[in-house]
C-alpha cells in the first residue's frame with residue numbers, strides 16, 4: 001500500500017466493499033465511522049484541533065487509529081493515543097491494532113507505554129535481597145519473584161501471576177531517581193530500558209492520561225522540546241475518553257503528601273526493624289575508608305543523622321495526630337478544606353503551625369547533613385566500590401527532603417491563590433492535599449500551544465448539544481478548534497426505552513431512600529434481575545444492598561453483586577456470566593461498563609449525578625466561578641452532571657441486538673426547570689415515558 005494521508009484513501013478504507021470490508025464477511029458499513037475518520041484526517045492535514053463526539057457503536061477507535069497510523073508513517077512522527085482506562089488501552093493494543101496490522105500491508109509499530117514504576121529494577125531487587133533482614137514470608141515472596149524474573153518477558157508487575165504487595169514492590173521497582181542508566185551492571189538485561197527502546201522505535205504510543213500529564217509536567221519542569229521526557233517527542237495527540245481529562249489533570253497537577261509517605265521515607269533512611277536503609281548502607285561501606293575519614297563519617301551518621309531520623313519520626317506522628325484530631329474535633333466532613341477561616345482556628349495557629357515549623361527545621365537539618373555527607377562521599381569516590389549506587393540513593397533522598405519541604409511549606413504556610421488545599425484524614429493516616437482550580441491554563445500553555453493537532457473524543461462531550469462547556473473547561477476558546485458530532489448507528493427508537501418515575505419524593509426528602517428501595521424491588525422483580533443500579537453515594541448503595549439481600553428469592557434474583565465485594569473487573573465478569581443478576585455500583589460504574597446482551601437489559605439511575613458540593617475541590621471551584629460573577633450551578637455543576645448522566649445511559653445499549661430500559665428514579669428531571677436538559681440527553685429518537693411507578697411497572701411488564 002502506498003503511503004499518503006488523503007481523504008479519499010481514508011474514505012475508501014471504510015467503504016462498504018473496500019479494504020476493511022474485505023477482511024470481514026459480516027462487515028457493517030458505518031457512515032458515522034467513515035465521517036469521523038475523514039474529519040480527523042482533515043484536521044491532521046491542516047494542523048488544527050478537534051472536538052469530536054461519537055455515539056456508542058460508531059467504532060471510534062478504528063476511526064482515529066487509521067488516520068493516526070497513516071499520519072504517523074507519512075510524516076515520520078510519533079502519535080500519542082491517550083485513554084483514561086486500561087480496558088480501552090488493552091482493547092487498542094490487543095484487538096484493534098493487530099487487526100489493522102493485518103489489514104494494512106504496512107509496517108508500523110504500536111506500543112502500550114506503562115509508567116516506569118510498573119517495571120522491576122534488577123539492581124534494586126538484588127540489593128534488597130542482600131541487605132534486608134526479612135521475615136520468612138517475605139523470603140518466600142522474593143524466591144517466587146526470582147523464579148518469575150527468569151521467565152518474564154516484560155518485567156512488568158501486571159505479568160506476575162501472584163500478588164506482590166505495594167510495600168515490597170516499592171522496594172524493587174524501577175524509579176527514575178534511583179536508576180544508574182548506562183552505568184548499571186544490569187543495563188543490558190533491564191526490562192524498563194528494553195521497553196523504552198521499543199517506544200523509541202514505535203509509530204503509535206498508547207498511554208493513559210496520567211502518563212501523558214507526567215510527560216507534560218517533566219517537559220515543563222526541564223524545558224524540554226524535542227528531547228525525550230517520559231515519552232519521546234510528539235506533535236499529535238488523540239485523547240479518547242476525553243471527558244475525563246479535567247479530573248485526571250486536576251489530580252495530577254495537585255500535591256499530596258501523607259503521614260504514611262513521610263514515615264516510609266524516613267524508614268528508607270533508617271529502618272530499625274528490618275535493618276535496612278541508606279544511612280545503614282553508608283555506615284557499612286564507610287568501614288572501608290581510611291581511619292580518620294571513617295570515624296568522621298560514622299560519627300556524623302551515628303550522632304547527627306540517625307538521631308534526626310528518630311526525632312523526625314516522632315515529629316511526624318505528633319504533627320499528623322494533631323491534624324487528625326483537629327479534623328475530628330471540628331468538622332463532620334471526611335475531607336477538610338483549608339480555608340482562611342480554618343487557618344485562623346486557635347489550634348491551627350497555636351499548635352499545628354508550631355509543629356510544622358519544628359518539623360521543617362529538623363527536616364532542613366537532615367537535608368543539610370545528608371548534603372554534607374554527599375560531598376564527603378564524592379571526595380572519597382575512589383575508595384568506595386559502590387560509590388555510584390550510594391550517590392544516586394543519597395541524591396534521591398535529598399531531593400525528596402526538598403519535595404516534602406516544598407509541599408508542606410506550600411500547603412500549610414504559603415497557599416497559592418489559584419489552588420485549593422485540604423486535609424484527608426483516614427484512620428491513623430492523614431494526607432495534605434492540593435489541586436489547581438482551573439486546569440485550562442496549564443493545558444493551553446503546555447499542550448494546546450505546542451501541538452500541531454489534538455483530537456478530543458468521547459461519546460459524551462456535549463451538553464444540550466453544545467461543545468461550549470468542554471471547550472471552556474479544557475481551555476480551547478483561544479484556539480481554532482473544529483467540532484463534529486456523529487450519531488450512533490444504533491436504532492434507539494426500537495432499542496432504548498426511557499422511563500421516569502414521577503411520583504417518587506424529591507431526593508432530599510427523608511422518605512426518598514425507603515421509596516427508592518420499594519421501586520427498585522418492584523422493577524428488578526419484573527426484570528428478573530439483569531439490571532445495573534447506579535448510585536451517587538456508597539451510603540445509599542449499602543442501604544439498598546442490605547434491603548435487597550433479604551428478599552433475593554422473592555425478587556427472582558440469583559446473584560446480587562455490590563461494589564466493594566470484589567474488584568470492579570471481577571464483579572462485571574461475574575455479572576456477565578450469570579443470568580438473573582443485579583449489580584449495584586457508584587461512581588466508576590457510571591462509565592466503562594460494557595455488558596452487551598440480555599444480561600443487562602435495564603439501567604436504573606437512582607439520583608442525578610451531581611458532584612458533591614462540599615468536596616473541597618468542588619466547593620472551591622463553585623466559589624471561584626461565583627466570584628467571577630457566574631452562576632456555578634448552570635455553568636459547572638449542571639454540565640458535569642449531564643455528562644455523567646449521559647455516560648450512565650450509555651451503559652445499556654452496547655450492540656445492535658441490545659434492547660432495554662433506562663429508568664430514572666430522581667423526579668427532578670421533570671419537577672425542575674433544568675430537568676429538560678437531562679431528558680434531552682437521551683438519544684434523540686429514543687422513547688421516554690414519564691409516569692407514576694405503578695403505571696410504569698405495568699409498561700415494563702407489557703414491553704420488554
Ligand code: SF4
Pocket residue numbers: 120121122123124174175178179180181182184185186187190191192193
Ligand atoms: S538500568 Fe536502572 S532500572 Fe534498569 S536495572 Fe539498572 S538501575 Fe534498575
